[in-house]
Each structure stands twice: as structure tokens, then as C-alpha cells.
Amino acid sequence: MAKHDVVVSQGKRTLKKRMLARWQLYLLLLIPVAYILIFAYGPMAGLIIAFKKYNVRLGIFDSPWVGFDNFRKFFSSYKFPIIMKNTIVISLYSLVVTFPIPIIFALLLNCMNGRIYKKMIQTVTYIPYFISSVVMVGLIFQILDNRSGIYGAVYKMLTGTIGPNIFADGSLFKHIYVWSAVWQTTGYSAIIYIAALTNVDQSLHEAALIDGATRLQRVRYIDVPTILPTASIMLILAVGNIMNIGFEKVLLMQNNLNLNYSEIISTYVYKVGLASGLNDFSLSTAISMFNSVINFILLIVANWGSKKLSGSGIF
Amino acid sequence: MxxxxxxxxxxxxxxxxxxxxxxxxxxxxxxxxxxxxxxxxxxxxxxxxxxxxxxxxxxxxxxxxxxxTPSIWTGFANSLFYTVFGTLINVAMTMTAAYCLSRKDMPGHNGIMFLFTFTMFFNGGIITTYLLIQKLGMLNTRWALLIPGAITVYNLIVARTFIANSIPHELLEAATIDGCSDFGYFIKIVLPLSKAIIAVLVLFYGVKHWNSYFNAMIYIHDKDLYPLTLFLRDILMADQxxxxxxxxxxxxxxxxxxxxxxxxxxxxxxxxxxxxxxxxxxxxxxxxxxxxxxxx
Incomplete structure (x- = not known):
């Protein structure tokens, strides 16, 4: 007991000493910490303009308070239901399609024989991940062009006539958005599962073989349980990001014909705040804050759910 | 098998x-x-x-x-500039922070780490960031594409995990006994042993810079400062x-x-x-x- 007290008091007395001993580390951290305070927490502090009527001449702190007026304005706007619907439809559709496909891809690839072919498939399917959103959207426009693209060529070959313009039909927007993402990210997203699958204990497979299990049964009872923890963590992250749709790509894919199907919260924030002549900083900050808060809540809920169900979470 | x-x-x-x-x-x-x-x-x-x-x-x-097309060359040169110098800043900042935060003997390392991690899940959004950049006088300068986003927290976590797990703790003890300072340990031991993770960071940050267009679109108005992606957007999205x-x-x-x-x-x-x-x-x-x- 006495000995323990001595240790504790020593620990307290030496905290200052221990910090002093590491002064060089604090010095090194000075710039990164200053950076994060200014460029990440600075804008967070700026969120107060969501509750003000921002005026350029008065600045952030002297602009008058308006309470929740900006939020009310957004919720009562005629665009609100359309934007919410688009955001939810596109993000859920995205999640339902782009979450399981890489898992299936990894499982199939793991079953396949032939090392070289396997390696080749992996290498080629990573490449689209490095295509920037600008080029990706340019590529989509070109490939699905009804005159000069693959779609146009195939349509003409089959019917002899020029096909209808895909981009003029707004209801197709979500399909183009989601399936082009499948094309672009499946290979990359599968890496993490492929890595998890290489850690499967091979003796499990041998034992299952002796018991007469088929390959499909081994996938079902050995491979799938192996990647389940990884998958649940990826799912939490995906759910926590559900409202952060690939904003750059959506913005580039928008045109006047599909706007009723393609306007989402983040593109609307950009337009209200920066792109239109209005430059209503307060309103757009309120909208983006609404989005961030929903996201944050979803993340907490998904994490809590995952901890309850599988015992693993990200925090 | x-x-x-x-x-x-x-x-x-x-x-x-x-x-x-x-x-x-x-x-x-x-x-x-x-x-x-x-x-x-x-x-x-x-x-x-x-x-x-x-x-x-x-x-x-x-x-x-x-x-x-001269604008393509301008864009190419600008993108190269942003990619090289932006990545340099990114890697220097990320490795420094990752090294310090990997040192469990530094009081307060968990608290500081939380300061970084929290920003991964909650942020101020584009408008307030824009106002900050404006306030700092970075609008329409090259700095606007180099400084914001200097540290991606995800990459910081990756680098910290690497340093903490793959550089043996005995090295730190040995170096300390030999009178090596924390600063010297970073330069002489940690950096040379972190080549693999530095390559990863260069790749992640480099591709991000080369492909980014949105920040340039909102911060840069001067066409001489445009990265290639903005010219690409003009040509690919508009018609000619x-x-x-x-x-x-x-x-x-x-x-x-x-x-x-x-x-x-x-x-x-x-x-x-x-x-x-x-x-x-x-x-x-x-x-x-x-x-x-x-x-x-």
C-alpha cells in the first residue's frame, strides 16, 4: 500500500518532467496541430453562421443571429423533398450495390485456379480506381454516346438506327451513377477482402475436404465467416458515409435534363453558397451542417449496432 | 493448393x-x-x-x-507543380505527425490523436472552409491547392500504425542510450525504415493531387493557375x-x-x-x- 502511494506520487511529480523530456516531439507536432486547428476546427467554428444572417461587411462574428431561420427556410423550400429523395435514393442504391459486389468478387477470385490469370484480373481491375472523376465522367459521356460511343455502335449494329440519348432521360441517372462506380471501384474495394481471405487457416479447408465438403460449401462455411468482421467494419464506414455521395462525380454528370433526379444535398450546398449569384453562405452552411449531423448520427448508430451484433466496431 | x-x-x-x-x-x-x-x-x-x-x-x-492546344500544356505543367509540391508538403506533415503520435511515452498522445481523428467524422463543410481560405488571402493563389488538405487523417492513421508496429521498440531504447535525441531518432532511424509507407503516402497523395478538380474550381479563377483537370472538364463536358x-x-x-x-x-x-x-x-x-x- 505504502509502496503503491510512492509510485503514484512519483508519477504525478514527474508528469512535468516526462513532458519536458519529450519537448522535441511537442515542437515537431506544433505545425501539424496548428494546421488541424486552423483548417479543420476553424471551419467547424465557422458553422455558427448557420444560425446567423451572414453579411460580408460585418463578418462572421458581428452578423446578426437569426436562430433556426436558415434551417426552416431549407425545410420549407419546394426543393427540399426532391433533394432529400434523390440523396436517399442514390446513396441507398449505391450502398446496396457497391457494398456486396466487391465481397462476391473477392470470394470468387479466391476460388479460382490459375495464378497468372488471377493476378492479371486483379491488376486490371485496380486500374479504373486511378481515373479522376473528371475523366471518368468524360469517359461515361463518350462511351454511352448514342452516336460515337460503344453504346451507339452496338445499338446501330443491332437495330440499324441511332439509339435514343441516354443522358436526356433523368430517371436513368442513378443507374449510370451506381453502375459506373461498380466498374471503377470493385477491384480496389476487393483488396481488403482478398487480403483477409489469404489468412484463412488452410487446415480448415483440408478438414472440410476430408469430410466431403464441396467447394461451394467451403466458401459458405469457411471463407464467408472469415471476412465477416472486415465486412462489418466496412459496412459501418459505408453507412457513416451514406450521405456523402461522390459529390464531384454527381456535379459533373448533372445537366438541365436530369436535375430533378440528380440534385443532392451536397451539390445544392455548392450551388446555393458558391456557384449561383445568390451566394447565400448562411443558408448553404445550414444545409451542409444538417447533412453532417445526420451523417454523424448514422455513424454512431451503425457502430453501436455492429458492436451489439458482432462485437466489433470502429470506436 | x-x-x-x-x-x-x-x-x-x-x-x-x-x-x-x-x-x-x-x-x-x-x-x-x-x-x-x-x-x-x-x-x-x-x-x-x-x-x-x-x-x-x-x-x-x-x-x-x-x-x-496551349492550355493543355499549361494545365499539365500546373498539375505537375501541384502534385510534386503538394505531395511533398503532405508527406512531410503526415510523417512528422505520425512519428510523434506513435510515441506512447509522450504524455497526451491519445488526446492529440483524438483531435485529428474527430475531424474524419465531422467537418465544417465547403462553405466555411471557403470563407477561411478567403480570410487567409489564399483565394486565387497556388497556396489554396497546396495547404488545405495537407494532412489526410486516414493516411495519418495508416502511417502511425506502420511506425508503431514495424519499427522495433528496442531501437528506440538503444538509440536513447547512445544519446540520440527524439529529433535525431526520427531523421536517422524512423525515416530510413519507413520507405515502404512513404511510397504508399506518395501514391495516395500524389493521385489525389493529380485527379483533384473541385478545390481548384472554387478557389482558382486565373486560367494560368488551372490544373489539367479543369481544362479537361471544360473540354470533356462542354462540347469543344x-x-x-x-x-x-x-x-x-x-x-x-x-x-x-x-x-x-x-x-x-x-x-x-x-x-x-x-x-x-x-x-x-x-x-x-x-x-x-x-x-x-
């Missing part, structure tokens, strides 16, 4: 697997080949949809036009290259017909730097994703 005595159902299953994967492989590969072939075809062949797999009426007119930027009059006349082939050539040109570097860094790239998957 090879298994003999495959049952019939296994053979069927494996055949189905092979067919599905081959189909996916073709779906990913085909557009890439198509773009390449179209970029080497004549404008007329592309416009009328004759290109299916291989180039039709082999021609370099798309590339000639692209290389005769602005004829006034093409010096050759003969070229101007052919522009209308060649619009399609120019776009394909442009897509290929913009991908060249990434495709040249890709084979060299591919193994690091997979490694990086894997380190990142370890819970941080």
Missing part, C-alpha cells in the same frame, strides 16, 4: 466462377481498349460509330490537336476546344469534325502519368490498403 478428386459439382462451380470473373474482366478491360483505339482513329470514323475494337482509319489527328486557343487555322477548321477523337486522345493523355507510375507502385499500393485495414 491443388485438390485432386474434384467432384462433378465442384467442376461445375469452378467453371461458373471462371465465366463470371472472365465476364467482369472483359467489362473492365473493354472500355479501356475502346478509348485507346478510338483515340488513334480518324475523327469521321469515331463520329459515325465505326470503331468497335481496333482503330479504324489509323490517324494521329486527335493527339496532334491535343498537343497543339475553344478555337481561339488553337493557333493553327487549318486545325481550327477540322476541330468540329474531330471533337470526339480529341476527347478520347485527351482521356489517354491525362492518364499517361498515372499509368507510367502504376506498375512500379502497385505492390506498395496493395500494402498500403492492407496497413490501413488494421484497426487504427
Amino acid at each position: 491443388k485438390f485432386r478428386n474434384q467432384t462433378k459439382s465442384d467442376k461445375v462451380f469452378l467453371t461458373v466462377v471462371m465465366i463470371i470473373l472472365t465476364a467482369f474482366f472483359i467489362v473492365v478491360l473493354y472500355p479501356c481498349i475502346f478509348v485507346l483505339s478510338a483515340s488513334f482513329s480518324s475523327g469521321a470514323a469515331v463520329q459515325s460509330g465505326k470503331v468497335v475494337l481496333l482503330p479504324v482509319d489509323f490517324s494521329l489527328e486527335g493527339y496532334k490537336t491535343v498537343f497543339n 476546344i475553344d478555337p481561339s486557343t488553337v493557333s493553327d487555322p487549318e486545325m481550327q477548321a477540322r476541330l468540329a469534325e474531330a471533337a470526339g477523337v480529341i476527347k478520347y486522345a485527351l482521356i489517354v493523355v491525362s492518364m499517361v502519368p498515372v499509368l507510367i507510375i502504376y506498375p512500379f507502385i502497385q505492390k506498395y499500393f496493395v500494402k498500403g490498403v492492407m496497413i490501413g485495414s488494421i484497426k487504427g
Whole structure:
């Protein structure tokens, strides 16, 4: 007991000493910490303009308070239901399609024989991940062009006539958005599962073989349980990001014909705040804050759910 | 691992697997080949949809036009500048922070780490960030594309995990006994042993800089400072290259017909730097994703 007290008091007395001993580390951290305070927490502090009527001449702190007026304005706007619907439809559709496909891809690839072919498939399917959103959207426009693209060529070959313009039909927007993402990210997203699958204990497979299990049964009872923890963590992250749709790509894919199907919260924030002549900083900050808060809540809920169900979470 | 005595159902299953994967492989590969072939075809062949797999009426007119457009060169040079210096700042800041935060003997390392991690899940959004950049006088300067985003917290976690797990703790003890300072340990021991993770960071940050367009779109108004992606957007999304930027009059006349082939050539040109570097860094790239998957 006495000995323990001595240790504790020593620990307290030496905290200052221990910090002093590491002064060089604090010095090194000075710039990164200053950076994060200014460029990440600075804008967070700026969120107060969501509750003000921002005026350029008065600045952030002297602009008058308006309470929740900006939020009310957004919720009562005629665009609100359309934007919410688009955001939810596109993000859920995205999640339902782009979450399981890489898992299936990894499982199939793991079953396949032939090392070289396997390696080749992996290498080629990573490449689209490095295509920037600008080029990706340019590529989509070109490939699905009804005159000069693959779609146009195939349509003409089959019917002899020029096909209808895909981009003029707004209801197709979500399909183009989601399936082009499948094309672009499946290979990359599968890496993490492929890595998890290489850690499967091979003796499990041998034992299952002796018991007469088929390959499909081994996938079902050995491979799938192996990647389940990884998958649940990826799912939490995906759910926590559900409202952060690939904003750059959506913005580039928008045109006047599909706007009723393609306007989402983040593109609307950009337009209200920066792109239109209005430059209503307060309103757009309120909208983006609404989005961030929903996201944050979803993340907490998904994490809590995952901890309850599988015992693993990200925090 | 090879298994003999495959049952019939296994053979069927494996055949189905092979067919599905081959189909996916073709779906990913085909557009890439198509773009390449179209970029080497004549404008007329592309416009009328004759290109299916291989180039039709082999021609370099798309590339000639692209290389005769001064804005493409400006954009290329600017993007190179942002990528090189931006990545340099990113890697220096990230490695410094990652090293300090990997030192468990530094009081308060968890608190400071939380300060960083929290920003991954909650942020101020584009408008307030824009106001900050404006306030700092960075609007329409190169700094606006170099300083914001200097540390990506995800990459910081990856780097910290790497340093904490792959550099043996005994090295720190030995170095301390030999009188090495914390600063010297970072420069002489940690950095040389972190080549793999530095390669990963260079790749992640470099690709991000090369591909980014949104920050440039909102912060930069001066066309001389535009990165390549913004010029690409103007050409790929709008319908043609602005004829006034093409010096050759003969070229101007052919522009209308060649619009399609120019776009394909442009897509290929913009991908060249990434495709040249890709084979060299591919193994690091997979490694990086894997380190990142370890819970941080």
C-alpha cells in the first residue's frame, strides 16, 4: 500500500518532467496541430453562421443571429423533398450495390485456379480506381454516346438506327451513377477482402475436404465467416458515409435534363453558397451542417449496432 | 493448393466462377481498349460509330490537336507543380505527425490523436472552409491547392500504425542510450525504415493531387493557375476546344469534325502519368490498403 502511494506520487511529480523530456516531439507536432486547428476546427467554428444572417461587411462574428431561420427556410423550400429523395435514393442504391459486389468478387477470385490469370484480373481491375472523376465522367459521356460511343455502335449494329440519348432521360441517372462506380471501384474495394481471405487457416479447408465438403460449401462455411468482421467494419464506414455521395462525380454528370433526379444535398450546398449569384453562405452552411449531423448520427448508430451484433466496431 | 478428386459439382462451380470473373474482366478491360483505339482513329470514323475494337482509319489527328492546344500544356505543367509540391508538403506533415503520435511515452498522445481523428467524422463543410481560405488571402493563389488538405487523417492513421508496429521498440531504447535525441531518432532511424509507407503516402497523395478538380474550381479563377483537370472538364463536358486557343487555322477548321477523337486522345493523355507510375507502385499500393485495414 505504502509502496503503491510512492509510485503514484512519483508519477504525478514527474508528469512535468516526462513532458519536458519529450519537448522535441511537442515542437515537431506544433505545425501539424496548428494546421488541424486552423483548417479543420476553424471551419467547424465557422458553422455558427448557420444560425446567423451572414453579411460580408460585418463578418462572421458581428452578423446578426437569426436562430433556426436558415434551417426552416431549407425545410420549407419546394426543393427540399426532391433533394432529400434523390440523396436517399442514390446513396441507398449505391450502398446496396457497391457494398456486396466487391465481397462476391473477392470470394470468387479466391476460388479460382490459375495464378497468372488471377493476378492479371486483379491488376486490371485496380486500374479504373486511378481515373479522376473528371475523366471518368468524360469517359461515361463518350462511351454511352448514342452516336460515337460503344453504346451507339452496338445499338446501330443491332437495330440499324441511332439509339435514343441516354443522358436526356433523368430517371436513368442513378443507374449510370451506381453502375459506373461498380466498374471503377470493385477491384480496389476487393483488396481488403482478398487480403483477409489469404489468412484463412488452410487446415480448415483440408478438414472440410476430408469430410466431403464441396467447394461451394467451403466458401459458405469457411471463407464467408472469415471476412465477416472486415465486412462489418466496412459496412459501418459505408453507412457513416451514406450521405456523402461522390459529390464531384454527381456535379459533373448533372445537366438541365436530369436535375430533378440528380440534385443532392451536397451539390445544392455548392450551388446555393458558391456557384449561383445568390451566394447565400448562411443558408448553404445550414444545409451542409444538417447533412453532417445526420451523417454523424448514422455513424454512431451503425457502430453501436455492429458492436451489439458482432462485437466489433470502429470506436 | 491443388485438390485432386474434384467432384462433378465442384467442376461445375469452378467453371461458373471462371465465366463470371472472365465476364467482369472483359467489362473492365473493354472500355479501356475502346478509348485507346478510338483515340488513334480518324475523327469521321469515331463520329459515325465505326470503331468497335481496333482503330479504324489509323490517324494521329486527335493527339496532334491535343498537343497543339496551349492550355493543355499549361494545365499539365500546373498539375505537375501541384502534385510534386503538394505531395511533398503532405508527406512531410503526415510523417512528422505520425512519428510523434506513435510515441506512447509522450504524455497526451491519445488526446492529440483524438483531435485529428474527430475531424474524419465531422467537418465544417465547403462553405466555411471557403470563407477561411478567403480570410487567409489564399483565394486565387497556388497556396489554396497546396495547404488545405495537407494532412489526410486516414493516411495519418495508416502511417502511425506502420511506425508503431514495424519499427522495433528496442531501437528506440538503444538509440536513447547512445544519446540520440527524439529529433535525431526520427531523421536517422524512423525515416530510413519507413520507405515502404512513404511510397504508399506518395501514391495516395500524389493521385489525389493529380485527379483533384473541385478545390481548384472554387478557389482558382486565373486560367494560368488551372490544373489539367479543369481544362479537361471544360473540354470533356462542354462540347469543344475553344478555337481561339488553337493557333493553327487549318486545325481550327477540322476541330468540329474531330471533337470526339480529341476527347478520347485527351482521356489517354491525362492518364499517361498515372499509368507510367502504376506498375512500379502497385505492390506498395496493395500494402498500403492492407496497413490501413488494421484497426487504427
